Amino acid sequence: MVKPPSKEPTIALINIVFLMLIFFMIAGTLALPLDGDVELIEAEDIIGREPPDAMVIHADGVLRLRGEIVANAADYLATLSVAERAIVRIVPDRKLPARSLVSIANELRTAGAGRVMVVSERALP
Template identity: 50%
Template sequence: MRRRKQKTEREPTIALINIVFLMLVFFLVAGTVARPLDPALNLVHTADLEGAAPADALVINADGSMSVRGEAIDAPEAFLEALGAEAMTLARIVPDRDLPAAKLVEIGRALRAAGAEKVMIVTERGLE
């Protein structure tokens, strides 16, 4: 007599598809949808403008070197000393795109520890 092969149970793929579908519906309902821009609005075209950091900002290059108003500094605290009370209220940072996030967080924490009330990261924003 030959032994009968045991039937292997299939994974319940229908249940998985149902769960994914329900998650999709949930995120569509729960997510916020941005309002479209007014069709009569004409956005400014800035392709020909040269980007420049604000004069009172701490510029951080990809290698971690820092400068204020074109002069190199070696510590974030020197940035606050260079600008005085102006930077204590709001410290602006202009990081390079390739700067590691850990280094950016480290510099932000150093500025807060040195007395800056707010630390703002200046970035570019594109609407295409």
């Protein structure tokens, strides 16, 4: 007696692969491709600097705005318009004590700043 050849379960395998494909299409986000005419900038030679409207706080607590010393947080806010006071950016030195940073942020809030944003360096993986 000759045994008939066993069938390969290829249909089941195709169904599983198809379902996985559908799952990843739904679960993942599909982004539109960039236009072919767009050339992205190279960021190798860019020097990092603070935003122009941000107040820089040095490790010794000296406040600077656009390279000039600012006496206190209220003087900094006086240079901003009412709309710019909604979000105030500060760039603290890495060695500035946290207590000083919190104190300056509180001064900004009591002087009329809406939100105080701390600008920091983004760590690369």
